[in-house]
Amino acid sequence: MDLGEFEADNSVSCRLVSEIPQICRTEDCCLGIDEAGRGPVLGPMVYGICYCPVSKKEELKDLKVADSKTLTEAERENLFQKLDEARSFVGWALQILSPNTISTSMLQRAKYNLNSLSHDAAIGLVQYALDSGVQLKEVFVDTVGPAEKYQEKLSQRFPGLEVTVRPKADSLFPIVSAASICAKVARDHAVKGWNFMEDLGDVDTDYGSGYPNDPKTKAWLLKYLDPVFGYPQFVRFSWSTAQTLLDGKAATVHWDDDEEDGEKAAARQNNKSMLSYFSRAAGGNDQSSTHQTHRFFTERRLHSLDAL
Amino acid sequence: MSNSSVTHVQMSSAGQTERTAVHLMPCEIEHNGPAQVSQYFTAAMKDRKHEKTVSFRGRGLRGQELSCPQGYTGLVLKEVNKPGSDQEDRTVRVSSVFDKLTYWNMETPPNSDDTIVMAMSWPELAEAIHGPVDD
Numbered sequence: 001m002d003l004g005e006f007e008a009d010n011s012v013s014c015r016l017v018s019e020i021p022q023i024c025r026t027e028d029c030c031l032g033i034d035e036a037g038r039g040p041v042l043g044p045m046v047y048g049i050c051y052c053p054v055s056k057k058e059e060l061k062d063l064k065v066a067d068s069k070t071l072t073e074a075e076r077e078n079l080f081q082k083l084d085e086a087r088s089f090v091g092w093a094l095q096i097l098s099p100n101t102i103s104t105s106m107l108q109r110a111k112y113n114l115n116s117l118s119h120d121a122a123i124g125l126v127q128y129a130l131d132s133g134v135q136l137k138e139v140f141v142d143t144v145g146p147a148e149k150y151q152e153k154l155s156q157r158f159p160g161l162e163v164t165v166r167p168k169a170d171s172l173f174p175i176v177s178a179a180s181i182c183a184k185v186a187r188d189h190a191v192k193g194w195n196f197m198e199d200l201g202d203v204d205t206d207y208g209s210g211y212p213n214d215p216k217t218k219a220w221l222l223k224y225l226d227p228v229f230g231y232p233q234f235v236r237f238s239w240s241t242a243q244t245l246l247d248g249k250a251a252t253v254h255w256d257d258d259e260e261d262g263e264k265a266a267a268r269q270n271n272k273s274m275l276s277y278f279s280r281a282a283g284g285n286d287q288s289s290t291h292q293t294h295r296f297f298t299e300r301r302l303h304s305l306d307a308l
Numbered sequence: 309m310s311n312s313s314v315t316h317v318q319m320s321s322a323g324q325t326e327r328t329a330v331h332l333m334p335c336e337i338e339h340n341g342p343a344q345v346s347q348y349f350t351a352a353m354k355d356r357k358h359e360k361t362v363s364f365r366g367r368g369l370r371g372q373e374l375s376c377p378q379g380y381t382g383l384v385l386k387e388v389n390k391p392g393s394d395q396e397d398r399t400v401r402v403s404s405v406f407d408k409l410t411y412w413n414m415e416t417p418p419n420s421d422d423t424i425v426m427a428m429s430w431p432e433l434a435e436a437i438h439g440p441v442d443d
Binding site: 238 | 415
């Protein structure tokens with residue numbers, strides 16, 4: 001699997017696709033969707049689709065694809081190889097969501113949560129298959145969240161398709177297993193060959209599975225914590241594991257959309273809290289406050305300075 | 309103010325200090341000291357057509373370069389010895405100078421309404437209203 005396009009800029013989301021088998025443009029097809037790397041605090045999350053003609057389901061089964069989680073890395077590589085060899089009737093596409101995309105989406109002012117991010121990635125991939133002329137009829141989706149709502153959302157979005165959303169779909173439907181293998185292989189490669197955009201010299205790549213409870217991952221997160229910048233973009237800042245470590249060991253950072261206690265924020269910025277106007281000393285005694293700065297200056301945050 | 313202390317700025321050092329890259333961040337960082345800016349920040353910065361992009365602590369920033377008003381130089385001042393009381397005079401020296409800076413917005417694209425861009429128009433206006441009048 002060639003991740004060159006993602007590795008060229010791993011700060012953004014990237015789509016990688018196989019060639020579309022000719023037969024998939026003429027025969028009714030089934031499509032499976034699965035994800036890899038949802039839980040880890042490190043690296044990208046990958047969404048994968050795999051599709052083939054409904055008439056070839058048995059042939060796909062014969063490749064002995066299975067849920068990627070039950071396989072070793074070598075077995076997954078091997079199975080991906082088999083899927084690649086079956087390219088005359090099996091196609092795939094991946095959406096790689098970089099850890100930076102995950103962090104900045106989840107932490108943005110108008111919060112964009114992981115579920116919406118996942119659903120949109122899945123919808124984007126199905127739309128890609130349709131736009132490419134794949135004769136889609138059946139869609140099978142693995143989910144970690146509530147299946148019914150997700151199924152309703154997808155059915156509404158794609159009224160012409162027969163959508164089945166099922167927990168553990170990756171072990172029930174071979175086409176979903178195939179999608180899970182594609183996604184997991186991409187995630188494995190991306191993590192292993194992570195090209196740090198930051199100038200950190202030789203980075204220790206012994207970061208374990210990337211799951212927050214893996215001791216190796218924990219040790220790595222402690223080792224690469226920077227008191228100002230926190231972490232390289234490889235780390236998902238929106239994960240509580242990362243936030244807790246930063247809260248304890250890095251400089252505190254305040255953003256103007258922080259949900260900070262009003263009085264505390266005011267004290268920090270040397271402003272008056274609303275409450276202070278109700279105290280005894282407030283009112284006409286303060287001579288300096290009678291001078292009002294013109295809007296021109298307040299809008300530009302310009303102050304005349306008489307002391308540092 | 310009852311405080312009669314004076315702050316001196318040592319300008320003598322300004323001539324030979326090096327120019328440095330200055331970033332104006334849309335957040336307050338409770339840190340006063342060196343930071344690995346080039347390793348973590350500059351290295352990950354992207355130059356797009358009309359803006360620069362980067363992220364800090366997992367938040368997306370968009371920014372642009374801004375020049376100091378003509379005839380002005382930016383100074384980074386550093387206090388060498390902090391006085392023990394607010395009655396003592398203070399001395400700051402110029403630790404570096406800059407003629408442009410990069411300012412960053414949180415998520416919004418840089419535009420002409422940004423506070424810092426508008427602030428840069430003050431010197432020209434000040435000159436117009438306070439400068440000598442031609443007869």
